[in-house]
Amino acid sequence: MMDKLKIKSYIKKYEIIISSVLVIIFVVILSVVMLIPNFQKANQLHKNHKDLKSTYSRLEQKDATLSSLDEQYFRDTFPKINNVLPSSKDYYLLFETFDNLQSKTGISISRTDFQLGIVSTNSALLNKPTEWGAYEMPISFEVTGTIEQLRMFMLALTDLSGRLITLENAQIDVRAGGSVRAVLNGQTYFYPLPKTIGKVDSPLPELSKESADILTLIDKQQTVIAGGDEQEAIPVGRKNLFSNL
Amino acid sequence: MPKKTINLIINLQEDTPLVKRLKLFLPLISLSSLIIFIILYAVSLIYIRSNFSNYNLLEKQTEVLEKKVSSVKSTEGIYTTTVGILNIISSLSVNTATIMPDIFLEVYNLQSPGVVVNNASIDQKGDVFMTVTTSNLDSLDTIIERLKEKEEFQKRFINTRSQGVTRDTDGVYKMNVTFQIKPQSGI
Numbered sequence: 001m002m003d004k005l006k007i008k009s010y011i012k013k014y015e016i017i018i019s020s021v022l023v024i025i026f027v028v029i030l031s032v033v034m035l036i037p038n039f040q041k042a043n044q045l046h047k048n049h050k051d052l053k054s055t056y057s058r059l060e061q062k063d064a065t066l067s068s069l070d071e072q073y074f075r076d077t078f079p080k081i082n083n084v085l086p087s088s089k090d091y092y093l094l095f096e097t098f099d100n101l102q103s104k105t106g107i108s109i110s111r112t113d114f115q116l117g118i119v120s121t122n123s124a125l126l127n128k129p130t131e132w133g134a135y136e137m138p139i140s141f142e143v144t145g146t147i148e149q150l151r152m153f154m155l156a157l158t159d160l161s162g163r164l165i166t167l168e169n170a171q172i173d174v175r176a177g178g179s180v181r182a183v184l185n186g187q188t189y190f191y192p193l194p195k196t197i198g199k200v201d202s203p204l205p206e207l208s209k210e211s212a213d214i215l216t217l218i219d220k221q222q223t224v225i226a227g228g229d230e231q232e233a234i235p236v237g238r239k240n241l242f243s244n245l
Numbered sequence: 246m247p248k249k250t251i252n253l254i255i256n257l258q259e260d261t262p263l264v265k266r267l268k269l270f271l272p273l274i275s276l277s278s279l280i281i282f283i284i285l286y287a288v289s290l291i292y293i294r295s296n297f298s299n300y301n302l303l304e305k306q307t308e309v310l311e312k313k314v315s316s317v318k319s320t321e322g323i324y325t326t327t328v329g330i331l332n333i334i335s336s337l338s339v340n341t342a343t344i345m346p347d348i349f350l351e352v353y354n355l356q357s358p359g360v361v362v363n364n365a366s367i368d369q370k371g372d373v374f375m376t377v378t379t380s381n382l383d384s385l386d387t388i389i390e391r392l393k394e395k396e397e398f399q400k401r402f403i404n405t406r407s408q409g410v411t412r413d414t415d416g417v418y419k420m421n422v423t424f425q426i427k428p429q430s431g432i
Contacts, residue, residue, distance in 0.1 A: 027278045027282045030286075053303065166369075169366065170368075174361065198325070200314050205325060
């Protein structure tokens with residue numbers, strides 16, 4: 001009985017302090033349970049909004065660029081670009097380039113050597129690409145012609161009129177009558193096409209001035225050799241020898 | 246009997262200074278913290294509600310734009326692939342620009358009446374090894390002077406060295422020369 005009275009008297013004496021502390025504790029609990037999660041939610045929302053805004057802006061830019069592109073022009077010039085840097089080793093194109101160079105410069109290519117073997121197949125492991133992203137294919141060839149023809153031939157290897165071939169060294173023999181025989185060693189390149197083009201909101205690569213100039217030059221320099229489906233129809237005989245039709 | 250007095254009033258005990266201070270400040274703190282909590286909570290709710298509707302609107306617009314961009318995937322594909330290949334061709338053209346036609350011409354133009362460049366080995370770095378044949382001593386002197394002029398005056402050749410001169414029985418001089426050609430500016 002006495003204890004109860006004592007407790008009551010203490011509570012009465014310190015009631016202001018006790019009620020203030022209770023309010024403070026209540027506010028702290030509510031802050032932890034309700035206020036801080038709200039702040040975190042608001043922060044997350046702000047971050048998401050910012051990311052979404054930047055995605056939207058990228059998409060807007062991409063949409064504007066794609067709408068302004070002349071798709072047909074790129075489709076028409078792509079085979080010509082592929083002639084310069086094909087997606088595979090494409091030995092046929094290499095021989096075609098040599099044929100064109102011979103007829104253009106007048107030089108005579110008497111021998112060509114290039115890498116064959118396991119790296120001829122697409123399924124085999126490719127060599128590591130160069131620092132510029134394309135794969136190298138060493139090549140060596142022997143040519144005969146005049147001085148001017150050899151010089152024109154060397155220039156034509158990198159004039160983007162055919163497959164890009166860069167030279168590393170040359171051994172030249174000057175013969176009587178002003179003709180030269182040269183053994184040229186160099187590299188040609190190929191670049192396997194990418195399998196994916198990236199996510200829908202990934203930015204478009206920029207066509208720099210240098211690349212645009214190269215595209216114009218390739219378009220001007222090249223004539224695309226017609227494919228097999230444009231061959232002339234070969235006349236054939238009767239399907240049935242016993243019929244007049 | 247004498248009167249006896251009983252004091253029923255309990256003396257009021259004075260609060261300690263600490264208790265006095267607590268009684269003064271704690272109510273203020275509790276009230277202000279409650280008010281601050283209410284204000285902050287209300288602001289956070291308003292912020293979340295308004296931004297949520299903006300976010301939803303932006304999300305819908307983004308979805309529409311994504312669909313539009315996806316519908317022209319073929320254009321994107323051809324453009325991206327073309328630009329990728331062109332960038333590589335551009336890098337290859339710049340970094341592997343050939344100076345060999347120029348070197349070849351420089352070497353060939355060393356020839357003159359009586360001086361013949363029989364063979365030459367040239368590389369992309371500009372290193373040249375050549376064999377020169379001259380019909381007489383004057384022609385040999387001519388080619389040596391030309392090489393000196395190229396190195397000392399025109400500054401086109403570097404480290405010109407002769408590997409040795411031989412003379413055949415028919416009076417023809419043969420000389421092996423090595424030098425390096427400086428690429429011209431712009432190449």
